[in-house]
Amino acid sequence: MSEPSGAEQRPGTSHSEVSGSSRDVVQARNVSGGIHFHEAGGGRGDRPAAHPTPRQLPADVSRFVNRTAELDQLDAVLTGEDGDRLVVSVCVIAGTAGAGKTSLALRWAHQVKDRFPDGQLYVNLRGYDPGEPVDAQEALHRFLTALGVPSPSVPHDPDAAAALYRSLLADRRALVFLDNAAAVSQVRPLLPGSAGCLVIVTSRNRLSGLAVRDGARRLTLGTLPEPEAVALLRAVTTGYRPEDDADKLAELARLCARLPLALRIAAERATSNPHLRLDDLIDQLRDESALWDALSTGEEESEAVRTVFAWSYRALPPRAARLFRLLGLHPGPEFGLHAAASLAGLSPTVARQLLDSLVGAHLLEQTAPDRYQFHDLLRAYATEQARQEEPQAERDAALRRVLEWYLHTADAAQSHLSPAEDHLPLAPPVEGVTPLTFSDYDAAADWAERDHGNVLRAARAAAEHDVLAWQLAAVLWNAQPPSAPLTEWLEVGRAGLEAAGRLGDRSAEALLLTDLGMACTRVNRLAESLESHREALRIWRDLGDRTGEAHSLNLIGLTCLRRRRLDEAARHFEEAIAAFEELDAAHWLATARSNLAGTHFRAGRLSEAAVAIEQALTGHRALDNRRGEGNLLRLLSDVRREEGRTEEALSSATEALEIALSLRDHRLEGFWLLALGDAQRAGGQLSEALTSYQRSATLHRRLGDRSREALAWSGAGETYRLLQRPEDAAHFHRRAAAAHRELDDAWHEALALDGLATALGDDDPQAARRHRADALRLVAAFDDPRAAAFRERLEALPTERD
Template identity: 60%
Template structure:
């Protein structure tokens, strides 16, 4: 049972994605392969009309599934590196896009890049956001994200292009479940598992016949050179091994030198080929031909352009912007733009957006090799330092907008001439953080691998504070652990404490309360040893939040009181206000309402004076719960609605998901059951995306209790049963008891015996708690049991 489905009334309709990169300029030939793809499309359409999703075509390379295996519309285009698999897939996709009114999705899975391939979870995040799912509403586990993807594309005729796949396992979670969709996969391997299990068609792409290779050379050079002799073009094609990638690069060089005789270009390439043949083992002749053309084209670059090309091979992420390239090579952005344009013109770099670039995987590997050959170890390290420094300073600038109240990470003086990014407003900072998320985390790994521990820990620490509210915290966790290792190696205890607290916050959001408690306790120990009063107060406040989740209210209240007192003494008003809100929530959850309003009033005054809307949203959330306990329904509803609006303005899905639960409670208590269900549904989707199974289960319980009020008892029981199961798995006895109590109330008349069992189990779980709320619940459940007897 999931919280996704057709858009609810008033929700924005799902967008139609158009993600195909632009068609290949001057695409020629591959007529037989295009005909094969057209036949597959026709066969798929016929199968879809019959409703069985059958396979079509009868080429000798085509694989047929075993009997009893459901055929899905998948075609794998395989072939050697540089054979033009992507070009063919994209050219054909543009030709047939009108057949797919549901839209087109595209992702480069980077299965053969020197770096890490794209995980299925990352690709699903890319697809789901294109389909209208808010970034923080994308499930963090692959199975749930894949299920949501299949649900959203069901019934839509869509084309999905999965480029550069390394394995069937990387592809399979990205397959729609509806035969009206067609998936095109490109790979260097055959991915036979997709044919056997998923009924995929297979198309092998070889090198071009000589006539087609010559036609490609003519197409690229047309209008730039006088018509060249066919025999000489055939010789040039042979030196390129008839591989489209090599042919295009060679043709671009010929087109850029219209007055240079083709004989001269051929002689240069033949000399380069002889050199490679002398250095190679004779294996992988196609790959050697490609490297020959790369080297031939690379040596024709100006010294500055060649230097930028090889330094870009050191960039740890898959794509990059102009400013990052400028930092890497110690250039001005204007000069970097000029050199990047030259690389694009030489077909050595691909431009994916007005200010974004990336390599073909073969070219990136070649650039990296050239950097190792031509740049000294010191020069390579200096380039990586400049890049890490740019990411660190730009992330620091983003933090000033995204989390301005958090302590800034100290940075060394910038290198001479270094320029960091800056932002005009909150939205610009968030946009940058979302766009560079993968690059910054990759930079942390690269810095650690290169022994740049100072950058490794600083990048991890800064980016925790500069992450976009939509960022999945699980992805930062590995970078945070790498940063902590680096901080320990350099012997910086303050850095260790800061990262430990960050790791604690991340683990708490992922419901690893034991790990979170351990991280914050270690941070507290370090802060005390350093005599860092502000840090000690921050660690105690963080500890209190974990203890609050564990319902250890007395300990949590002690930590919050201590933190608030210290923050007040040192003049840290923001964090004093935060501690007061946490203290109010601890007292409220424990069933002690005295003093709650006063703590909230003080926190609200401080946050309003400091114009801190994020924290003010949290004040409103707790205030809504207080009004609800007092039976003040209009005030509870108003506070929750205001908190939701603040969260939406901030693009803060963590806060939005939390306050939507409060809004659902207030709506249900007010008798607005349909609105309450919508609020719980949104909260459940967001918390699934955040990986917060505990709060997702709270949304389920709210849904179940609301369904019961509407008389939909079967649905109510299902939701409460699911909630009880998850809370039990997470080791949350209090929430499990609440879900079991709700389930017992639902089943009281339909199944009294089951209701009694659930009520007894709830009583057993609650017995371990001694707070006022637990005592009241024990009395209520015992009274209900007595009435039933």
């Protein structure tokens, strides 16, 4: 509940879109020019050290037949003796639902993949799924990680992510497959800038904008001609049943409206009943068709697909049919075995057997061991069947079971991901729910990363269950994967706060206000953060909750520290320390003392800071609190650096960073990289310092922390000045000053302006004097020892007033 304090910030700037975390750092030996943090999408610096070749194409379609004319049209995109040149770089395969767009695209992609030696990227954009589609930012995140960019290093800004993606593909020949796109806005950010890359898009829409603006070639896919439809039926059934009469197969094909999706499901049904006459199968389907005719909307293809779905669904054993329709209630289209089991109130063993039968009937797709997903049409159909066949009480019970499964599984993950945080006093899960447990930190982090989207959807799906809504929001805060953008949680957190308000649960309100305050701090919304923490403090005091009060005091102190209101911060930390001592809360006592140490350092009181650090460090090590220990090592590095003990500073910062890496905590990694960069710069390791600042800037951009991103720019600016590259130094100082100005951070803006003035030096003395005058004006309100020394130094230098 209480974050570690911020580091003292230095003048200087840098900007980075370079991918990677610090464990990927490649140390340069000598800097002789060319090392630079580029703008988004700019040049070699954006490329990770390794160049993985992604192979993401799903498996080729088995027993694919026909579509020869369409394959020939697609082949015409490639010219040259070896097909090594592209006529167009974007192909759109459009057509009605179930027409076989993905199958055709997959078959062709597998045929031509060797002509794209730099790999294949694939994403299902789920443009027609009943739930939320995959937006371009999420798709970019997947592609960039496949191209070697560690997950936390993917830029949070969509434009920056798209620019980095284009940069990474600039010199490559790659195949990009964008499946089930609903709108041009999903596609355009995923188009490479390189003429050597080919993009295949499938969609039910024409996506005319891609043809007009991007020169896309469109192939419109209709239903199969009757001979080809019969050939598909034969290809799937041959070897599994006696050869069927061609006329009977033609009748079956007509009942399926000659749509490949419907034909394959029908053929699988025939294959699974080899001793049943085709006449009987046709009669069953004709009866089903008559039922749907009575409900027809007049869209022949759509009704044919629904007919075949219904025909196949009604042939399922009752338990498999029930699981199929209940899965339509799951918050997302992709899910794991244990979530499915709890949804249906089954044991995992029984659920796996039923899921296997659904996969065998082509009503569900298995994507990995114990992981499954729906085709969007089938998910919509399953949801419809649940609403028609399951009583409201049964639907509510199933949804509650799966929501509770995510709640209790996230609570189990919290034990490893945020072990110091108190668990919510949750009621035992309802009957039929068996949450996961985790053996260690990595297992919990793996689950959190894999199912983060489902937990978010579960929290949103709990809108009508106020208790679950606020509990899911609160537990998710402590069980988020390290790479999760905070903006996703903020929406859920606010909804949870509203739910707690409707319940009149003031303790829940205070808890969520506390979480919202911390989230706002991390994305530099400091005024909102302070308001949330102060409101939480009022509630805790009204409730007589001394523990909650102590946490709020500590967090208000942290927010004041970020705003450099040092006396106010120290006062709140001292109150928190007294409360935690009274409560005998050793962990949080050490944390508050750590924060007070950071306040002393910010003020320039190094001796007081060193004493407080040692005291807090002893407490954290006694508790084996690695996060707290790492943060104090980071702070100790800063103190030792300012004392001139450079080797000790470097050792402490390196040890802190190793702790962040072991925890897979990208927020701490990015933060503590600043201290490492400072120590490296102080020790003359300038190329290594640039790498550390670069990684820090990338991580903070991904996490949405603009303040700390700008601090990394500052460090790089100072480093470039030492490298006698004043233009680069001025560039980064200027960007840092602008960012801090937007964030209303006068202190760090002043530091950046001072660095800018130094970088400009004799080249533009008038501008240098102006920037120093601005810096002097900005620091006038600060009266701590460090600010006084800074002000005295500025006053001794020429300004525009001189």
